[in-house]
Amino acid sequence: MQLLKDRILKDGVVKAGGVLKVDSFLNHQIDVSLYREIGKEFYRRFENMGINKILTIEASGIGIACVTAEAFGDCPVVFAKKAESKNLDGELYTTKVTSFTKGREYNVIVSKKFIGKGDRVLIIDDFLANGCALIGLMELVEQSGAELVGAGIVIEKGFQRGGEIIRQKGIKLESLAIVESMDEENGVVFRN
Amino acid sequence: MQLLKDRILKDGVVKAGGVLKVDSFLNHQIDVSLYREIGKEFYRRFENMGINKILTIEASGIGIACVTAEAFGDCPVVFAKKAESKNLDGELYTTKVTSFTKGREYNVIVSKKFIGKGDRVLIIDDFLANGCALIGLMELVEQSGAELVGAGIVIEKGFQRGGEIIRQKGIKLESLAIVESMDEENGVVFRN
Numbered sequence: 613m614q615l616l617k618d619r620i621l622k623d624g625v626v627k628a629g630g631v632l633k634v635d636s637f638l639n640h641q642i643d644v645s646l647y648r649e650i651g652k653e654f655y656r657r658f659e660n661m662g663i664n665k666i667l668t669i670e671a672s673g674i675g676i677a678c679v680t681a682e683a684f685g686d687c688p689v690v691f692a693k694k695a696e697s698k699n700l701d702g703e704l705y706t707t708k709v710t711s712f713t714k715g716r717e718y719n720v721i722v723s724k725k726f727i728g729k730g731d732r733v734l735i736i737d738d739f740l741a742n743g744c745a746l747i748g749l750m751e752l753v754e755q756s757g758a759e760l761v762g763a764g765i766v767i768e769k770g771f772q773r774g775g776e777i778i779r780q781k782g783i784k785l786e787s788l789a790i791v792e793s794m795d796e797e798n799g800v801v802f803r804n
Numbered sequence: 805m806q807l808l809k810d811r812i813l814k815d816g817v818v819k820a821g822g823v824l825k826v827d828s829f830l831n832h833q834i835d836v837s838l839y840r841e842i843g844k845e846f847y848r849r850f851e852n853m854g855i856n857k858i859l860t861i862e863a864s865g866i867g868i869a870c871v872t873a874e875a876f877g878d879c880p881v882v883f884a885k886k887a888e889s890k891n892l893d894g895e896l897y898t899t900k901v902t903s904f905t906k907g908r909e910y911n912v913i914v915s916k917k918f919i920g921k922g923d924r925v926l927i928i929d930d931f932l933a934n935g936c937a938l939i940g941l942m943e944l945v946e947q948s949g950a951e952l953v954g955a956g957i958v959i960e961k962g963f964q965r966g967g968e969i970i971r972q973k974g975i976k977l978e979s980l981a982i983v984e985s986m987d988e989e990n991g992v993v994f995r996n
Contacts, residue, residue, distance in 0.1 A: 641918040642881040644873045671862035674834075675881070678867035679874075681836045689834040689867070726833040 613653050613788040616766065617802055619646060626794045630741075630769070638766065639672035639738050644679060650788060651680035654736065654764040657786045661761050663687060663734045665727060667753065669709075669720060669745055670694060676766060677736045684734075690726045692749060694718045705755040709748035720748050724756070731758035740765040740787060743774025750783070762786060770803050805845050805980040808958065809994055811838060818986045822933075822961070830958065831864035831930050836871060842980060843872035846928065846956040849978045853953050855879060855926045857919060859945065861901075861912060861937055862886055868958060869928045876926075882918045884941060886910045897947040901940035912940050916948070923950035932957040932979060935966025942975070954978065962995050 625633040637643040663684060668677035669692040677689045694709075695718050703724040710717045727733065735749045746763055753760045762784030768775050770790040778785050790803040817825040829835040855876060860869035861884040869881045886901075887910050895916040902909045919925065927941045938955055945952045954976030960967050962982040970977050982995040 635915065636917065640882065640885065640915060642870060642873070642883070643878075644870050644881060645878040647870060648874070648878075670864075671866060671883070671885070674863060674866045675870035675883075678834060678836050678839060678870055681834070682840070682871075686835075686837040686840075689836060690832065691834070691863070691867075693832065693863070723827065723832060725828065 613650070615649055616646070616653075616789050619643075620767070620789055620791075620800055624800060626796050626799055628796060630772075630794075632767065632769070632791065632794060632800065634767065642675055644675075647676055647679040648683075650676060650766060651683035653788055654680050654734070654786070655683040658684075658734055658762055658764065658784075661734075662732045663761050665690060665731045665733050665758070666736055667692065667722070667727065667733050667749055668736045669749060672739075673737045676738055680736055680764070688726075690722060692720045692722045692752060694720055705752045707748045707751040707755075710744050720745075720752065722752050722756075727753065727756040727758050729757035731756070732761050733758050734761050735763040736765075737763070738766045740768040740774045740778075740785075741772045743772075743777050746774060746778060750778075764788075767791065805842070807841055808838070808845075808981050811835075812959070812981055812983075812992055816992060818988050818991055820988060822964075822986075824959065824961070824983065824986060824992065826959065834867055836867075839868055839871040840875070842868060842958060843875035845980055846872050846926070846978070847875040850876075850926055850954055850956065850976075853926075854924045855953050857882060857923045857925050857950070858928055859884065859914070859919065859925050859941055860928045861941060864931075865929045868930055872928055872956070880918075882914060884912045884914045884944060886912055897944045899940045899943040899947075902936050912937075912944065914944050914948070919945065919948040919950050921949035923948070924953050925950050926953050927955040928957075929955070930958045932960040932966045932970075932977075933964045935964075935969050938966060938970060942970075956980075959983065 765787040768787035792803040896913045957979040960979035984995040
């Protein structure tokens with residue numbers, strides 16, 4: 613998606629340790645007009661596939677999923693929650709995910725009320741790197757008995773293994789920008 | 805906002821301990837068409853006030869803030885983050901907030917890059933109860949030198965003190981549904 617790649621080149625910042633900061637427009641400050649174009653592009657790539665539910669994970673996936681849902685005719689969004697809160701009762705799908713950016717493991721949960729057999733689920737997230745979060749969400753979909761239609765990612769770090777692992781499973785994975793390599797000196801190079 | 809109150813009466817569930825579960829449409833599964841109506845209503849209540857930035861806090865505020873931002877002509881959104889992550893560098897505004905639902909205290913941070921003098925900020929959040937999260941966000945705005953135009957809340961628990969504390973400070977606080985009382989037996993009663 614050229615608009616997104618151009619924005620990453622203009623406003624993204626590469627930091628030491630494999631960190632691509634896009635916090636001025638994607639995941640701290642948010643450009644909602646960009647989100648809307650992202651949503652339309654996900655729709656273009658997943659239309660006519662019977663998607664009736666969008667699943668994401670807190671926190672930075674939520675806004676993207678909501679604006680994308682508007683492109684999918686106001687399809688319901690479900691966001692998986694990290695760790696348990698007093699407000700979540702009833703039966704839950706649960707899995708464990710290790711966070712690269714936070715350096716720790718946490719529980720990820722979705723209420724059984726909101727995904728189940730008969731649902732056709734699109735997973736949406738902002739980043740794909742080692743794939744831990746996405747694999748966790750896929751496990752929740754599998755536990756639910758719903759059909760996983762595919763996964764839409766805004767930025768994939770193509771030099772980490774997540775994308776390869778997930779494509780090898782036969783999942784339809786659509787990343788709007790795939791970073792082939794990046795470093796502080798030369799910036800970001802995208803995969804064609 | 806009648807549409808919202810009707811939805812709370814229809815799909816909200818009152819639980820012991822002052823918990824109002826609206827997770828089927830507001831903060832776990834999300835009805836984005838309702839979010840859009842909420843956004844339009846916030847716009848109606850805060851239009852022509854020069855708002856150029858919407859501030860919220862992760863996680864459940866983010867989707868509401870993004871869809872509201874669309875009603876405000878794609879105004880940028882900034883979401884405050886809980887605790888520090890490896891991806892956040894540079895100078896930060898910080899404060900501490902105690903979570904009612906999670907029963908613990910955490911740091912709340914916003915990068916200094918994204919709010920500052922000259923900004924006119926609208927705070928958006930899903931719930932207002934004891935006011936801790938909202939007061940934390942107000943402190944961040946104050947640290948930044950930006951002008952706080954007001955706060956838009958989806959559901960205020962009118963039987964807790966947050967709303968009163970904030971209105972006494974002279975803040976323009978607009979809650980789309982104010983719960984006057986609620987219990988498991990009689991359900992929710994709204995303030996007129």
